[in-house]
Amino acid sequence: MARIHFPKDFVWGTATASYQIEGAYQEDGRGLSIWDTFSHTPGKVVNNDNGNVACDSYHRYEEDVALLKKLGVKAYRFSIAWPRIFPNGTGEVNEKGLAYYTKVVDALLAAGIEPCVTLYHWDLPQALQDKGGWDNRDTIQAFVKYAEVIFKAFDGKIKQWITFNETWCVSFLSNYIGAHAPGNTDLQLAVNVAHHCMVAHGEAVKIFRELGVQGEIGTTHNLSWLEPYSTSPEDQAAAHRHRAYTNEWFMEPTFKGSYPQFMVDWFKSKGAEVPVLPGDMETISQKIDFIGVNYYSGGFGRYKKDEGLFDCEQVQLGFDKTYMDWNVYPDGLYKVLSWVHEEYGDTPIYITENGACYEDTLTAENKVHDVLRTAYYRKHFIQCERLIESGVPLKGYFAWSLLDNFEWAEGYLKRFGIVYTNYETLERHPKDSYYFIQDVIRNNGFEA
């Protein structure tokens, strides 16, 4: 048995997001978000589920903090709902919104847990969407104003700041594929949204620096690892296009201030061009203190003419699958973070999401023996140690998610939590994976 061990300052945490756990969707002045609109539209979300109540963390956050304290995490990643701060996206600040997050932050600090806050985790105020949303460059300034209010309100309390979560999901998943809010299916629109979100990220970093806010700021991209099925040039090129769609398209602007030219050319061949204005790329590539990477899965792709946007089909090679039908591919975590380090240098990396969705059964004793999820974590923790041993500056890991919660278009059917949420009673029940992670944190390692 090999002992897997981590540096003593390795940051263990868990992650959630406002729309997915809070509920209280009309409480204390909260305005509507695009996810309220989307989930209230019949047929958009499995079982027509919505976030009206979710895990009711708006009222039960103290229970959540107690679970975090018992788990032994050093940090908790959560997001602030823009519509609670600016119900109409801009204008008057809703003081009750700030008051809620002050209670959450103070409860975390009292428990000895560092808050790690995501400013934008998809719940755009609907009032801004009504004016074009992220397709409208005015939304950039609205985001900067929102960020400035939060920076000033929590400076000194929050020390780790994430501007955006998964800009690929915000842009392509939500505006080209159309599976997420607002549900558009237009490639040019998606390219515009991706660009404007990255400019907004850069503008927020600039004001963070200008204000002299304490702590560190970064952003989170969801990176996948699609490898070529063969060494043929066609397969290599097809897999690279699809990989670059989630990876380079976002990482190159963030770190190098330019889009990958082969992808610019590919999108142009599909009728979409990036709406770059003078200064945008310098803004996007503001120096950041860390990069957050969300990793769930990877696989193999090969050339197939006219298959999808990139003439690339995914090849099924018999990997175990999660309930999201994603490959369990721990090697992909090692490969993608090794690539990040090779390509983008020594900027500290945090895994800001990793976890697995499986069907869970609550026993009569309120236990959940989630063997597969525990095995998923064990396998990915081994890759984390392997990365650190190889010199990759991996500084921390946030499990997605603390709680079963509203999994976007999959609603409550898909459970990612290490704590089971009983949606009838809103009771929380730690799963076996919670106790596994608790033990790993306590011992800062485990026997593989």
Ligand SMILES: CCOCCOc1ccc(-c2cn(C[C@@H]3NC[C@@H](O)[C@H]3O)nn2)cc1
């Ligand atoms: C080809 C058609 O495809 C349609 C669906 O395509 C996707 C892709 C990716 C996802 C996805 C979901 N998650 C987990 C979340 N990360 C942020 C946090 O809020 C978690 O809930 N990551 N990626 C969903 C659906």
